[in-house]
Amino acid sequence: MAQSQPNPTGSLLATDGKPHPLQDTLMAVTLVLGVVAFVTAQFDNLHLLSSWSGLIGILTGAYGQFISVTTRERFLLVIGLGASAVGFFLGMARGGLFGGLIGY
Secondary structure, eight states: OOOOOOOOSSSTOOOOOSSHHHHHHHHHHHHHHHHHHHHHTGGGGGHHHHHHHHHHHHHHHHHHHHOOOOOOOHHHHHHHHHHHHHHHHHHHTTTOOSTTTTOO
8 A cells, every 4th residue: 555645734735846847937927818718708709718728728728637737727727728618718719819809
C-alpha cells in the first residue's frame, strides 16, 4: 500500500516548491482571458471581444490543464476555463466570432 506524505501547510493551493514558469504563465493568461470574456459578455455590442477571448482562454486553459503539475494550477485553471466558457458561449449567442464582419 502506498504511503502518502501529509501536506505540511494544509492548504489546498499548496505548491510543490518547484518553479513552473510555463504552467504559471498559462494559468495567468487563462484567468485574464476568462475575466475579459466574462465581463465583455455582459454587453451586447462586445460579442466579438468576448467570443474571441473566450475561445483563446478555453484553448490555453485546456493546454494548461494538460501540462499542469500542482493542485493550485489546476484549481485556478478551472476557474479561468469556466469564465472563458461562459464568455465564449454568451458571445456566440449574441453574434459569434465574425458577427457583423462578414457579409452574406
